[in-house]
Amino acid sequence: MIKSVEKAFRVLEGLSRADGPMRLSDIARANGITRSNAFHLLQTLQELDYVRQAEDSTLYEATFRSFEIGAKLLSRNTLVAVAHPFLLRLSEQVPENVMLNVRDGLWNVVADRIESRSVVRTLAYLGARAPLQSVSSGKVLLAHAPASVIDEVARSLVAYTARSITDPDALREQLARIREQGYAVAIGEVNEDAKGVASPVRDRHGDVVAALSIAGPMNRLGEDTIAHYVALQHDTIRRIEAAWANGWRGDAAPPQFPGQASVARPSSA
Template structure:
């Protein structure tokens, strides 16, 4: 294991997450657990390589667009992201809500694309942002496709974010079993207490779950009744996107 490389990646991640708020080397060193000299040396290497720059006005360090460009190249390799926009746009027109395309990364989802709702009050997310999989609809839709063996490795206590968050793994498995049966998952204010959503999994031609497609919005608009009414549209959009990726099992139903 290359410890120097790991130090560099840790420093780069800390700077990106700080979003321009890191101004003092000591703060950076404390965040990543390095000595001041090591942090300074690593930082200078990243600046030289073009991944970090210093704002001459604010005096803060920030990640450059070079890092963004690398991430964008990786995202563009995902066929699901390349093929999803027309299906997302269709779902946005049909529901009027924010549309998310997410992928699973361990116990988190990463938002790889989205279409914002035209409503003044809407769910707020950013492409590249993350959320706990057990607390959002796209995450639960993807967790529902996981094997029993993988779900058995869930932590004994899941983190809670609102009063509605499911923190008991047994209760979560029951929720995921229901999601598998009905073909979609629901978020009832479990990540942000005033935001809900509905999502369904997307499969590729090898029958692998590669993403989840979902809608989200404020719970005063996305009531339980409205989510149930819109769920078939979400499932249909996910199935059509799956068919575009070569998945055939449910294409006739879409």
């Protein structure tokens, strides 16, 4: 573990989480490092363009460059591009957030999302992470994940709310049921008032690569509604899979500009 690298990322993460530009001293304090150390780290991050000093001020803030790394990752994911219009269509038929989720290690990540037009809605920011076992889409992804992943999750179950699953066997049973019925439901396992339904999206080999989910406040998602949403999801997924299988290969590489994350050339060879 290279220490300075760890510190740099911690500092950057801290800045991205802050709700405004931060002072050097506070950054140093928050990360338990000296001011001069923080200064060096920030200067480096600044040269790399991940951090900027707010205009004519000495405060530091994160730039959107870090967004670029992750976004590039997503744009490579042709599924997200293919699915987007279908999500839109689905979103028009449903007064809740519609999301496309992928598994990232032991996490559920929101890869795309259409916000509901309702005023009351659940939180679902793009890129949001949640433990696999605690959200509906995560359960779907987990149910179809390699055994090693399931084992690891089962080994480390923690309760986030009263409804969280904590018994490994109960989890495995639930996953089996999800595989059988083709969808998963999560009720207030992360957020007390939230409820969600999710169904698996498969690639042409039949492997589950994503989960389409609909989530909203508990009281709007009764049993009948859920059943209706599952039907809508399966219908949408059928279309997505067809469009994807139809050889849609994604856009060509986006244009590159100088200074934009260029690869260092090997100096010798």
